[in-house]
Structure formats: structure tokens, C-alpha cells
Amino acid sequence: MRTSLKDIAEKLKLSKATISWTLSGKGDEKGISLATQEKVFQCAKELNYQPNLLARSLHRGYSKTIGLIIPDITDSFYSKIACVIEKEADEQGYSVMIGNSESKIEKENKLIRLFKAKQVDGIILAPTKVSKSEIETLVDESFPLVLFDRYFPQIDTNYVIIDNEESSYQLVRKMIVDGARKIAIITTNSYLRTMNMRREGYARALMEMDFPVEPELYGEVPFVDYEHNIDKTLDTIFHDVPDVDGFFFSTHILAIEAFRYFYDKGIDLKKYELACIHSIPSFRALAPKINIAFMPIDEIGENAVRILLKSIESHQEQSKEKKKVETVVLHCKISTL
């Protein structure tokens, strides 16, 4: 059995209150004699006392814990965000529970309920979809919440997103300047506004140059099993538009799979202009000339935590005023590797 306040109290023949005051550093304030405090510290150390955080949270009504839900922890973008968020939260005295929604709405809902049941003080979430989601419940309850990466205009809550349209526009514009004329866009899940914005940026860059936005150059890979689906998509594009000369990948995952396809087919990457949103280390060796919109990982994480903690505080102050929603739009640095 773990040692509790009671154990120390009994051993020293003091009350639990005295032990609690002392160990929480309020001994002086309560005027507990130095001798007693000394004994308490001594005994706590001997018994290797660690406060039970569940009991503390139960009493205090908050847990100093935030929940983070991401679609895929093995995706380097999300795992890096998780890393930053954990570090940021830690500095503010919060710990983080991470949950993997696997891009499944049921899993996401389950995690939201679990985290609430575990009394997290707030949730940071990269949502997968929006249909009949627990997110709406959170918003209705004005539960402290920050969404990131994916955007649903109909949900009235805090957001941290990047300027997907502008980043895509810049990337595609760069490819055009560098000589590309028939640029394909390889993307996924068009029901995600994030992906739509990327497509719009792509279209804007083309239209600005009076290039047509050809349906044949649009490749949408279903998100599930995209490893297998991308081949078909690329086959079709190469068939329909043999002189395609550029590829804009809306995610790094699609880019990796495409590079594998290029390799399998013996197609030389160097002949094409390339661009991608977010970078991973292997790009340096795989496609060093690729244009990248670098995700501002640190800023995303820091802003998410900052906004969430603000929201938690105002929530705890019972300020019944209607929450003001905060939306942060961050910008990617665009460059080659």
C-alpha cells in the first residue's frame, strides 16, 4: 500500500491537516512549529510519500491535466505537435493525456468522453469530421477547447490553423515561376476544409497565370489505405496528362507514397517540379529540390496551449460571460529544403 497523509499523521501522532499544511508549504503561514514541520518532512521522506493526485483533483475540482486528441500519433506532424504541447503544458504545470482518434469519429467521441470523465481541465483536438460529434457537446457546455489543423466554420470555438490557402498558393506559384506548366495536385479527403483550402490556393495560383484548372490534374486519394490508392490516382494522371510537369502534394504522407511510386515505376523525380506542405527528414535525401511549406509546429503548439489555458482560467472563474472565441491563423515559411 502506498503511504498516505493518514499514515504520516498516525506515525507522528499529528492530524492529517497539519501534515497537509506542512507538505504543501503553507506550514509557516499556518504557524506550525518548525520542529513539527521538520519531523513531517523527515517522515514523508522516509515513507517516500507521494500525494495521491486523484484525491487532490477530486477535492480541488481541477486536475491540472489537459487532453490532446490527434488523428494519428505515428504521423510526424502530429507527434511533433504533441511534443511541443507536452513541453509547453509542462512549463505551465499541466500534464497531457494523449489520445489517438485514428481519424475515426467514434474513437474521437469516445476519447472526448473518456477525457471528460477523467476530469481533464480542457481539450486540444485535431478533429476528424464534424458530423454529430461530441465536439458540439463540448462547445455547448463551453468546455475549454482548442481545435487545430482542421477547421469547421460552423463550430464556434477556438482555433489554431495555418493559412492553408495562402501556403498552397505560394507553393504552386513558386513551381510556376520555376517553369512548371501542368501541375497536378495530389490530395485527400476533400470533405476536410483544410484540404479544400489547399486546393483553392492551388487553383488561385493557376488562375492568376491564366492556366486552366484541369480536372485531369486533380488527384484525390481516399485517406484509408492511401498507400494502395495513390498508385491508381497517379496512373490516371500520367495516362490522361502525359506531359504533367509538376506535383503539389497536400500532405507529406502523400508525397512519400508518391516517391515510392515514382521509384517503382522508374520515373525520375528530378524531371518534375515538386511542392509539399510539411517536411520530414528523409525529403532532404529523397527530393532535395522540393518546395516546402514549413509548418510552424512550435507556434501551433504554443498557441494551442496558451489559448486553452486562458480558456480554462476564465472557465474556472465562473465568468458567465459568453466565451470569446479566439482564432489564430499562422503562416508557413515557404522555401526549398
Place this chain on the structure above:
Amino acid sequence: MRTSLKDIAEKLKLSKATISWTLSGKGDEKGISLATQEKVFQCAKELNYQPNLLARSLHRGYSKTIGLIIPDITDSFYSKIACVIEKEADEQGYSVMIGNSESKIEKENKLIRLFKAKQVDGIILAPTKVSKSEIETLVDESFPLVLFDRYFPQIDTNYVIIDNEESSYQLVRKMIVDGARKIAIITTNSYLRTMNMRREGYARALMEMDFPVEPELYGEVPFVDYEHNIDKTLDTIFHDVPDVDGFFFSTHILAIEAFRYFYDKGIDLKKYELACIHSIPSFRALAPKINIAFMPIDEIGENAVRILLKSIESHQEQSKEKKKVETVVLHCKISTL
């Protein structure tokens, strides 16, 4: 405020006990009238009742939560393991708290203490070092614990590891069969037994063929900032052994960095025999001929969870018998991509 049992009880003019029995599905067993049960379920639904898991855990003495501590969540090996462990635990009714030790012993110790304070029922851990660690405390307290990936013979607890020596041996042997004669080993942190075993397997394959184990072919990259350190290491090897014709990378991270170096220097990868422990998707495009020891991710995760849960159960049964330690050694599949 969230709704509690008390709220429902007051609203229905019943006792908290009745509500609790009903909602936990033991209403029939306790002979609570169907009419009452119906009302309770109805009301719980209306008020969107969710039990407070902190309170439940506090009472029950267990939290149905396990802690997972890994050195780097952005490393695909660990994040995949985390994914499997979460899925496996979920099936058994456990949730997982993930912590990032950043390969720092202080952070690891802090996480162990935090998880204990949060009353996790057990911990799965890929340890970073062993010096004066909280791990020893866990073992002394016979706290349910499973280590994986890294091995410390002096710690008497459960382990799940792969056969690092044999996997390395097989990989290097394959390279020799394929014609390599001067094989460099690129590795890190020799104080980790895991890395030492990989080196020993490398040496065994060489010695078996009566090849010398040349110190000039041993490249150890310090783990911190290895991005920058690997260049020096490779420079030295190419300088000292210009006719090096094979590279054995003890981790995928080192391989990626080396490939970037090869690219930067304009060295053609294809001229070399390559081998690496663990694979990532971009290898398919980066170095398709590379020999890989495929980590049995699923088995590692499943075994870790299985052993931990067994340990938790025997712990909860207060069986004072000395824990029997379980060590599982798994094997990698060796092949090209």
C-alpha cells in the same frame, strides 16, 4: 457544473446508492424495481451523466490506466509501439497515459513519479539509462512494470526485447553474402546494452568469415544532435577506409541522416550494401535495396500489455509471493524491402 450521482438522486428523490447500483448495471441483482431503474436511466440521459472516473478510481483503488514512457514520441518506432499498446490496452478496458522522456533520465524519473501519483495501475517503459533511476524504486515496490526495447541485466523485472545480436548478425551476414567486404557499423550510445548487442552481432558475422573487426569501421554517433555529428563520423570513415563498401545502421534515424549525407556529398547509395534495424516508409524510395530487420511492432506491444496486465492482476490479488519476472525475446524478420 457536471452532473453527479447526487444530482440525479436529489432530482428523483432516491438515494445515491440506488442510482449507482442501477447505472452500474447491478440494479436487477440488487432487486431495484424496473420502474425505478427506468427513471434513473432516463434522468441520467437527460442530464448527460458521466461518472467521475477520479472518484471511482479513488474508491476502487485502481484506475484502469497504464502509463507508457518512451524516449521520443516523434520516432516512428516508438509512436507505432504506442499505437499498438493503446489499442491493445483499450481492448482490455485500460486507457494509456503517454509520456515523452526525451531520453533524459530526469524527465523519465519525473514521469514515473507523476504517473504513480496519478495512480496508474502499471507502467510500460523504454528506459533511457539506469543510473539512480526511479525504475529501481518501482522494482523494489514490486510496482507492475514492463520494460521494452532497452535492456539492463541488473534490473530484475519484466522485459520485452528483440534479439538484437541475432538480428544484427543476420543483417551483416546477408551483406557479406551479397559481396560486401568492408562493412562499417554506424551506431550510437554504446552505454545502451541494446546498441552493444547490435555491435556484437555485427562482429560475430564478420568474425565468422574471418574478416577483421576494424576500429576504423566503427562509427558511434552521440545521440544528442546526431544530425550534426553523423557527418563527422562518416567523413572519418570515408577518409580512413576509402574502399568501405557496406553500411550497417543500428537505427533508422541514423540511416536517414546518413542518406542525407550521401546526397549532400554526391555519393551514390547504390554502390553500397546497406542494412538497418527497423524500416520507415521512405526507405522504399530512398534505398529500396536495403536489408531490413523488421521490428515486430505488434508483438512487442501486445506482449508488453499482456505481461503488464498479468502483473497488475497478481499485484492486486495481494499475492505476496515474489513476482516471477517474464522476459520475452522476439525475432525480427530479415529481408530486403
Place this chain on the structure above:
DNA sequence: CTGAAAGCGCTTACAG
């Protein structure tokens, strides 16, 4: 200077 007591939200042995 220190303690008794209430309460956070749950569960469960006991009573009737």
C-alpha cells in the same frame, strides 16, 4: 500552535 470536521463523487457492505 494544532485538530476536528466537512466535502469532492464515487462504491459497497450492511441494515431494514
Place this chain on the structure above:
DNA sequence: CTGAAAGCGCTTACAG
């Protein structure tokens, strides 16, 4: 068929 009560391990307002 249902309830009163104790207790999990904390914290804190109140009392002396």
C-alpha cells in the same frame, strides 16, 4: 425494494 453510512486520500474553513 431502498437507504444510511463509511471510506478512498486529499484540502481547507473553522474552532480553540
